[in-house]
Amino acid sequence: DTAVSQTPKYLVTQMGNDKSIKCEQNLGHDTMYWYKQDSKKFLKIMFSYNNKELIINETVPNRFSPKSPDKAHLNLHINSLELGDSAVYFCASSPGDRVYNEQFFGPGTRLTVL
């Protein structure tokens, strides 16, 4: 009965590879997000999707691309991985596009690029 789930939990890969992280929420929320938390624990929003439309796109490299097959899923694809991409990636969801509403976070995916 997990509200927001992510797979995989850990991802270790070589530089230059392409990888994906999956996210699913069973809360019926309208908006989903991807955050990056670096080694200093700084949590920064990368993308958000509302009704399958991108409404926030921070200045992240275009090697990162969110894909939303339906309202309950927001996957993150990363091409040509770099050392600096190593971080914990969190998926989150909220009831609407008003972020003062509670955001529910997944458990995180710890990505290590070697």
Next chain:
Amino acid sequence: QKEVEQDPGPLSVPEGAIVSLNCTYSNSAFQYFMWYRQYSRKGPELLMYTYSSGNKEDGRFTAQVDKSSKYISLFIRDSQPSDSATYLCAMSAPLLLEAGSYQLTFGKGTKLSVIP
């Protein structure tokens, strides 16, 4: 200057102490102020949120917002070892791109340890 500044700590206190956690910010457009708690190797979870200036109390937790000083605080009374976590302040302001859309900006988080 970063939009939201938060002392990362670590902060270590004895059980039963009163804890004060703070953030300052520079964007006067922020309207909603939140505190998230993140346990080790877990995702953040919302602890409290307030709108504009004032105080809000929930059990042992009190959130304060002073918009004139651009300063927010979280107080924890009678701290418990189970309060040991990283506390992140977060703030939101309306995006100019789309009416009704809000962007969330987090502080770096303060790591708190409550020693039994």
